Amino acid sequence: MSDFGVVIFHTTSAALRAEKAALAAGLKVKLIPTPRQFSSDCGMSLRFDWEFEAAVREALERTGADWSAIQRLA
Amino acid sequence: MIYLDNAATSWPKPPEVAQAMTDFLQRAGGNPGRSGHTLSIEAGRTIYAVREQVATLFNAADPMRVLFTLNGTHALNLALRGLLRPGDRVVASAMEHNAVMRPLRQLEREGVSLEVAPCRRDGTLELGALERAVSPGTRLVVMLHASNVTGTIMPVAEAAAIAHRAGALFLLDAAQSAGALPLDMQALGVDLLAFTGHKSLLGPPGTGGLVLGAGVDVSELEPLYRGGTGSRSESEQQPSDLPDKYESGTPNGVGIAGLGAALDWIARRGLAAIRAHEEALTETLIDGLRALPGVSMHGTGDARMSTAVVSFAHESLTVSEIGLRLDEEHGILTRVGLHCAPAAHRTIGTFPSGTVRLAPGPFTTRDDVEAAVRSIAAVLRP
Numbered sequence: 001m002s003d004f005g006v007v008i009f010h011t012t013s014a015a016l017r018a019e020k021a022a023l024a025a026g027l028k029v030k031l032i033p034t035p036r037q038f039s040s041d042c043g044m045s046l047r048f049d050w051e052f053e054a055a056v057r058e059a060l061e062r063t064g065a066d067w068s069a070i071q072r073l074a
Numbered sequence: 075m076i077y078l079d080n081a082a083t084s085w086p087k088p089p090e091v092a093q094a095m096t097d098f099l100q101r102a103g104g105n106p107g108r109s110g111h112t113l114s115i116e117a118g119r120t121i122y123a124v125r126e127q128v129a130t131l132f133n134a135a136d137p138m139r140v141l142f143t144l145n146g147t148h149a150l151n152l153a154l155r156g157l158l159r160p161g162d163r164v165v166a167s168a169m170e171h172n173a174v175m176r177p178l179r180q181l182e183r184e185g186v187s188l189e190v191a192p193c194r195r196d197g198t199l200e201l202g203a204l205e206r207a208v209s210p211g212t213r214l215v216v217m218l219h220a221s222n223v224t225g226t227i228m229p230v231a232e233a234a235a236i237a238h239r240a241g242a243l244f245l246l247d248a249a250q251s252a253g254a255l256p257l258d259m260q261a262l263g264v265d266l267l268a269f270t271g272h273k274s275l276l277g278p279p280g281t282g283g284l285v286l287g288a289g290v291d292v293s294e295l296e297p298l299y300r301g302g303t304g305s306r307s308e309s310e311q312q313p314s315d316l317p318d319k320y321e322s323g324t325p326n327g328v329g330i331a332g333l334g335a336a337l338d339w340i341a342r343r344g345l346a347a348i349r350a351h352e353e354a355l356t357e358t359l360i361d362g363l364r365a366l367p368g369v370s371m372h373g374t375g376d377a378r379m380s381t382a383v384v385s386f387a388h389e390s391l392t393v394s395e396i397g398l399r400l401d402e403e404h405g406i407l408t409r410v411g412l413h414c415a416p417a418a419h420r421t422i423g424t425f426p427s428g429t430v431r432l433a434p435g436p437f438t439t440r441d442d443v444e445a446a447v448r449s450i451a452a453v454l455r456p
Contacts (some may be wrong), residue, residue: 009305010305010306010313010315010318011107011138011303011305011313011315011316011317011318012106012107012118012122012304012305012318013107013118013122013125013137013138013316013317013318014138014315015118016115016118016119016122017122017137017138019119020122031110031115032110033109033110033111034110039308043107043110043304043305043306043307044107044110044114044115044118066138
């Protein structure tokens with residue numbers, strides 16, 4: 001049973017910046033269309049294994065990437 | 075054929091540019107930031123990477139403040155129309171291109187007050203004159219980094235300091251300098267930098283951008299147009315997030331991919347090496363032309379104070395006649411006339427007759443410029 005979280009962004013550029021930062025930190029992430037329950041937006045989100053939530057947050061904060069929310073996928 | 079019109083657009087481009095553009099169409103063809111599927115994401119990644127490359131080249135603090143436009147003129151219009159309101163005061167130099175002067179003349183009709191700071195006949199800016207023109211309350215000082223007519227390099231750091239002392243923002247038109255001269259926005263004090271991709275940056279036409287420094291309050295910079303961005307789709311109001319606020323509509327991903335390959339090429343070659351090469355070619359042209367009878371040279375006459383642009387006129391032959399004969403009889407491609415810069419030609423005293431402009435580039439050789447000087451001598455011989 002997979003247990004994912006997603007980082008939600010205001011812009012595509014922010015999502016791409018965060019993806020780069022997370023990959024550079026050695027984290028396994030994937031850009032996906034934003035799940036409907038979190039946004040009516042057509043944008044993209046960064047999915048990650050929930051167990052690495054702290055590491056993802058840290059990578060984003062360290063690089064100054066701008067995100068709007070971090071959500072756990074039910 | 076010898077191409078000496080790199081100040082209009084660089085040619086040839088590094089072969090990697092066309093390759094990257096083909097790859098983008100064949101491999102990453104999705105609409106960036108719209109759909110979230112593999113091809114869309116790949117297109118977005120390509121464009122984002124170039125945003126970072128541009129930020130690195132100009133030492134911009136934040137890649138999100140690199141706003142892509144279709145060319146330098148588009149970027150300048152975004153900056154000028156976005157910032158200036160009726161009642162505002164703006165100062166420009168007397169060497170500006172019409173990409174700056176035409177938007178400013180229109181804004182003047184709409185109630186913006188415009189002051190033009192005079193320049194000397196060699197195109198150099200007199201800092202005292204700029205200081206007198208920039209009064210407290212001036213909103214913006216706009217200036218080109220290097221003249222497209224004479225190549226004259228402007229004292230950017232000093233001019234930006236004058237602007238800042240009066241509380242004004244400083245906008246740099248880097249059309250002729252981006253990719254040709256080192257350009258560190260933060261060190262020079264440039265608040266807004268407008269660039270084009272197809273000149274010394276060696277990218278394709280249809281690329282350019284406006285880079286915003288940290289001192290620009292984006293709530294005061296209106297977008298030129300509004301529309302879909304792929305973000306905040308639930309709202310019918312334009313988002314305020316960067317870069318989306320200023321990048322509505324599908325971007326020129328193909329062109330931006332090509333620009334990225336060009337920036338890679340420049341990084342590998344090194345700006346210092348490109349500059350040294352172009353400076354040597356410019357010096358050869360200046361020395362060769364100066365020795366020809368009946369020729370008047372324009373600009374500083376010093377390659378170290380100039381980009382790779384050499385302008386001259388002749389006492390009896392018109393510039394159009396010289397240009398046509400160089401093309402037809404010698405295969406040498408130049409640009410003659412006023413170069414979209416009537417203000418600059420008035421300043422240097424060549425309005426309305428114009429000049430013949432020679433602009434070598436990174437792929438021009440010493441043999442090319444020596445051959446050009448011999449051909450010009452032959453054309454001018456009575």
